[in-house]
Amino acid sequence: MLRSIQKMAETAAKRVKISPVSIGTHNGHFHADEALAVYMLRLLPTYQDSQLIRTRDPALLQTCHTVVDVGGEYDASVHRYDHHQRTFTTTFPNRPTKLSSAGLVYMHFGKAIIAQKLGIEEDAEEVSIIWEKIYQSFIEALDAHDNGISVYDPKAISAAGLEKRFSDGGFSLGAMVSRLNPNWNDAIPSDVVEAQKFEDDKFLVASARMGEEFSRDLEYYTNAWLPARDIVHKAYKKRLEYDPEGRILVFDGQSVPWKDHLYTLEDTEGTTSKVLYVLYPEKPAPDAKWRIQCVPVTMDSFESRKPLPEAWRGFRDEKLDEVSGIAGGVFVHAAGFIGGNKTFDGAISMAKKALV
Structure with missing residues (x-):
């Protein structure tokens, strides 16, 4: 068993050496936030050909250029974007919801992604408008879901005597990603390296699915929503x-x-x-x-x-x-x-x- 673990570590270390840029995140059960965080990073030239290292080994994470959703550290200066620390309270500007790894990556890299899509500078007004809008319309709900924050105050709901008419727990992107995880009784390869690859492949499917939805949102707000702004302003006048x-x-x-x-x-x-x-x-x-x-x-x-x-x-x-x-x-x-x-x-x- 020890030899298998060493083999997995050596294989991951070799992957890091293949590319000067690698993204680290945790292995095991994956979630919507790190799946999207990885996808968003890979939209940018710096990370386009990056290696993905899914591990909880601190030594391996230390070799990664950027780490998301693991490691117990948030420090953008060294590209560390975890939100699980007891002291973590960071929110998106002018919003109340505590960030997940997706929110952290979007807060720091979202403007670059939007500017790249529009072909303009990051400090352009249009970039800031879309940056704020996509956070509120897409990313914030994901942050809340990952941090266990309800849309409404549960105590107020209980005091009002309101009850759900039906279950909507499976009707979300978070639930979709959860379903892409390996099942408890799936046939898992006995080799530890192959088992990790089996899990990683499923994570990449989840990352692509989350990214597909994010990219659709980005496409809508850059190509349809933003051009409509001037038309609405003119009609309003x-x-x-x-x-x-x-x-x-x-x-x-x-x-x-x-x-x-x-x-x-x-x-x-x-x-x-x-x-x-x-x-x-x-x-x-x-x-x-x-x-x-x-x-x-x-x-x-x-x-x-x-x-x-x-x-x-x-x-x-x-x-x-x-x-x-x-x-x-x-x-x-x-x-x-x-x-x-x-x-x-x-x-x-x-x-x-x-x-x-």
């Missing part, structure tokens, strides 16, 4: 043309991801009269039908700030024309959060009438 209180927002060409940008604008300006309805054509064509969408109370809410009139809900076409008194009606959803008209004039008439 024109909103008084449609309503003296600025409660109607119109996109002339086509719809874009608008919710985040709208809420940010409203918070920044501190306006008391908030946008209630957003109008946009179904497609960028002169004969396109128009949609009227109610602004939700919050980003993830199903509750609208002001739903379309109850008397219109669930009706279509001529019947909708009849109950609304506006020609060209297409539909109004039964829940009242969205509707449609054949023309812009009809949609704006619906919005103005719904304001009353």
Whole structure:
């Protein structure tokens, strides 16, 4: 057995010598945070061809260029990114959640990853905007999950007498990664080096899966969400043309991801009269039908700030024309959060009438 362990250590040490840069993390049961941390590092030129060493041996970890999620040390100056120390309390700027190894790597390397994707300098405003947004939309939940932090205060939930209607424990990226770990009764190679390779191969699958989701998020925020920002800003400036209180927002060409940008604008300006309805054509064509969408109370809410009139809900076409008194009606959803008209004039008439 001792000889097998020595063989494994020698093999790992040889791997380190192959590449001047190696990433160390712990072996054994793996989690979403270090799986993503390794993937994010390997997006950058320095780590692109790095060796991965999964071990808890302090001597082997000492030989690694960068260590994540193991080692009991957080010191960016020597590339050590563990978060399991009793004294560790680091959070992302202006956020309350304690970081995991994914959050640590993202905090230190996220701007470089984003700047590389956009082809601009790290200190550009766009990089900071996306850096903060991806943390809040993707990384923070992973940090919380790994550190055992609930979305809501458990004591407050208990005091309110609230109970889950169903189990959602398996419906997360963390659960997906957990399922990729070897099962207790899997056939494991008897050779200790081969057994470690068996486990490492599964870790690499998990790292790729986490990275796939991260890369999709990065792609969305750089290629779709960020370009939409200017379009929403321009529409926001024109909103008084449609309503003296600025409660109607119109996109002339086509719809874009608008919710985040709208809420940010409203918070920044501190306006008391908030946008209630957003109008946009179904497609960028002169004969396109128009949609009227109610602004939700919050980003993830199903509750609208002001739903379309109850008397219109669930009706279509001529019947909708009849109950609304506006020609060209297409539909109004039964829940009242969205509707449609054949023309812009009809949609704006619906919005103005719904304001009353």
